[in-house]
Amino acid sequence: MSSQLGSYRVSLQKEQLVFSAAHFITFAGDVCECLHGHNYGVKAEVAGPLDENQYVIDFIAFRDTLADVVKQLDHQVLLPTTHPLIDVREDEVEVIVNFRHKRWAFPREDCMLLPIANTTAEQIAWWVAGQVRDILKPKLGNSIHWLEVAIDENHGQWGACKIDW
Numbered sequence: 001m002s003s004q005l006g007s008y009r010v011s012l013q014k015e016q017l018v019f020s021a022a023h024f025i026t027f028a029g030d031v032c033e034c035l036h037g038h039n040y041g042v043k044a045e046v047a048g049p050l051d052e053n054q055y056v057i058d059f060i061a062f063r064d065t066l067a068d069v070v071k072q073l074d075h076q077v078l079l080p081t082t083h084p085l086i087d088v089r090e091d092e093v094e095v096i097v098n099f100r101h102k103r104w105a106f107p108r109e110d111c112m113l114l115p116i117a118n119t120t121a122e123q124i125a126w127w128v129a130g131q132v133r134d135i136l137k138p139k140l141g142n143s144i145h146w147l148e149v150a151i152d153e154n155h156g157q158w159g160a161c162k163i164d165w
Contacts, residue, residue, distance in 0.1 A: 041152035121159025
């Protein structure tokens with residue numbers, strides 16, 4: 001059976017692909033906004049050829065993997081670990097964060113430390129995309145061309161990141 005020629009994509013945007021989290025971002029070099037939270041939404045898309053089953057990716061495997069990654073962020077304080085001016089120190093009990101004159105102390109179990117420079121929607125999308133790729137690539141090989149993840153932080157304000165598979 002021959003595959004039809006064309007370009008194929010699979011998109012996911014489901015009710016369970018949401019998380020609530022606190023964060024703060026820096027801007028203009030050294031301005032730090034106040035700690036606050038969002039009810040984030042997540043959507044994702046992959047592109048690639050049709051496989052022997054005539055689909056790009058199994059919807060269930062894609063959905064469940066994305067949901068598992070998103071769940072890690074739920075009800076957490078999202079903290080960047082690679083920002084040059086934000087010092088994040090953790091031990092088994094707490095996380096201490098310093099930015100100029102600001103200092104926060106959080107219970108360790110309430111924090112998600114992310115290897116990003118700023119907890120913007122775009123950077124969170126990059127992290128989610130990398131996690132999904134790391135989980136699915138060993139199962140799927142190189143059959144996917146790219147993966148895009150978008151994070152909605154405020155009812156229509158999306159930040160997205162598209163990565164090569």
